Amino acid sequence: MNIRSSLTQVLPIEDSSQIGYARRTAQQLAERHGFDERDAGRVALVATELASNILKHASHGEMHLRVLPRPDGFGIEMLAVDRAQGFDLEACLADGFSTGGTQGIGLGSISRQAEVFDVYADNRGAVLLARLYPRADRAPDIRxxxxxxxxxxxxxxxxxxxxxxxxxxxxxxxxxxxxxxxxxxxxxxxxxxxxxxxxxxxxxxxxxxxxxxxxxxxxxxxxxxxxxxxxxxxxxxxxxxxxxxxxxxxxxxxxxxxxxxxxxxxxxxxxxxxxxxxxxxxxxxxxxxxxxxxxxxxxxxxxxxxxxxxxxxxxxxxxxxxxxxxxxxxxxxxxx
The missing domain is CATH 3.60.40.10 (PPM-type phosphatase domain)
Incomplete structure (x- = not known):
């Protein structure tokens, strides 16, 4: 299997209007790469929550998108990247938690939607990773x-x-x-x-x-x-x-x-x-x-x-x- 060079797609997240753009961009990327309506909807949901999380906790940051070649198709990778001072990871993983008056479905719910979910956070900022694959893709994650x-x-x-x-x-x-x-x-x-x-x-x-x-x-x-x-x-x-x-x-x-x-x-x-x-x-x-x-x-x-x-x-x-x-x-x- 060959994985060829590609640039990281960067979406600035600085105000609430950019959450919708991030959602649409991620969903359309999934649809172009073989995701059906349900799986592309999962991508849209995760993109929305990751972008919202940036505004809640850091006021601004970036969403990084990438198409992942797979043995039989493609996956979608999304990373939320910020430079916030402090991040209560345990609280954010709890369903229902919200600091911004939103629905607060919680990163715990996102971790269940994504095939791969990981986080690193310290006083320099946070990076949240979600990788999503179509439901029919049972191959292991390529690390x-x-x-x-x-x-x-x-x-x-x-x-x-x-x-x-x-x-x-x-x-x-x-x-x-x-x-x-x-x-x-x-x-x-x-x-x-x-x-x-x-x-x-x-x-x-x-x-x-x-x-x-x-x-x-x-x-x-x-x-x-x-x-x-x-x-x-x-x-x-x-x-x-x-x-x-x-x-x-x-x-x-x-x-x-x-x-x-x-x-x-x-x-x-x-x-x-x-x-x-x-x-x-x-x-x-x-x-x-x-x-x-x-x-x-x-x-x-x-x-x-x-x-x-x-x-x-x-x-x-x-x-x-x-x-x-x-x-x-x-x-x-x-x-x-």
Whole structure:
């Protein structure tokens, strides 16, 4: 199964009129991707409550939307992201709770509507995740998360990512085309299309294939990982300034890249192997994200869903002067 790069759709939530827009946008997205009337109605209900929750507790924030490729169709991911000071999670999970004079169906009800529901909240703000799948979709959740945003909301993004799942193994890619805009995006897609053909190929040859097919473009920074579930190993190959870390509950390891620009000039990229990685998180990110983050500063975040982790890191460490991608993958035997 291949999951191809796509931008995060961001809807500002700053006044009550935007709740209806968020509801309609999410519902229409679901209907376009195979949800029937009942399931699209569930999406609309969850979107309404998540957007309302932002106004109740933070006065403003954002709704992030994403279509999730599935083995047999699509799902819808919604994240409510805010920077509120304080958030009474236990109270909000109780049905009937309301701070704004609304019906107050409670996030507990939302958690029952969604196939996946997760929350992280502290004094820096809250991120609430809901993933919804059609009722006929019984496949397990694919535990990855990505937050990708272009500079100044340009429709073209110089960052490109790709995920491949095969026989329990996982391969993940980020390319940051030089600069930003259409030419950077063209460079990124040239490499990603090559990667998608053989994402589990021998790493040195795979990097050389991407280099060959990116010649004539601006080139870019490239990093990819290959997780082998049977051997419990991760192989990492990187050229340029894509950041990557392996994270467990009590430690973090940075993954080292080589200097150069794929598609322009680089020395052969020797891959690095890491053992005993099952159960770890892989976090990869372009240089639109500051590198000084530390999950230890967020108690319990390492145990939250990868999509929540990606959104928290983007919210708190986006530089704001470049395209930015944060890709978080749970390293565990995968389906697909």
């Amino acid at each position: 990855f998360g990505v937050s990708q945003h272009s500079l100044h909301n340009d429709p073209a993004c110089g960052d490109v990512w790709h995920l491949a799942y095969e026989d329990g193994n996982i391969s993940a890619l980020i390319i940051d085309g030089l600069g930003h805009g259409e030419e950077a995006e063209r460079a990124g897609f040239a490499g990603a299309e090559t990667f998608a053909l053989t994402p589990f190929a021998e790493p040195v040859m795979l990097m050389e294939d991407m280099h060959r097919d990116m010649i004539g473009s601006r080139g870019g920074a490239v990093a990819f990982t290959q997780f082998n579930a049977l051997r419990d190993t991760l192989t990492f190959a990187g050229v340029g300034n894509i950041g990557a870390s392996l994270i467990s509950a009590d430690k973090s390891r940075g993954l080292a890249s080589h200097p150069g620009i794929v598609g322009v000039q680089y020395r052969k990229a020797r891959p690095f192997d890491y053992a005993h990685v099952n159960g770890h998180l892989l976090i990869m990110y372009s240089d639109g994200l500051q590198s000084r983050w530390n999950l230890q500063d967020y108690p319990g975040l390492v145990h939250r869903h990868p999509a929540v982790i990606a959104s928290v890191l983007h919210r708190d460490f986006c530089r704001g002067r470049d395209d930015v991608t944060v890709l978080v993958v749970a390293l565990e035997a995968a389906h697909g």
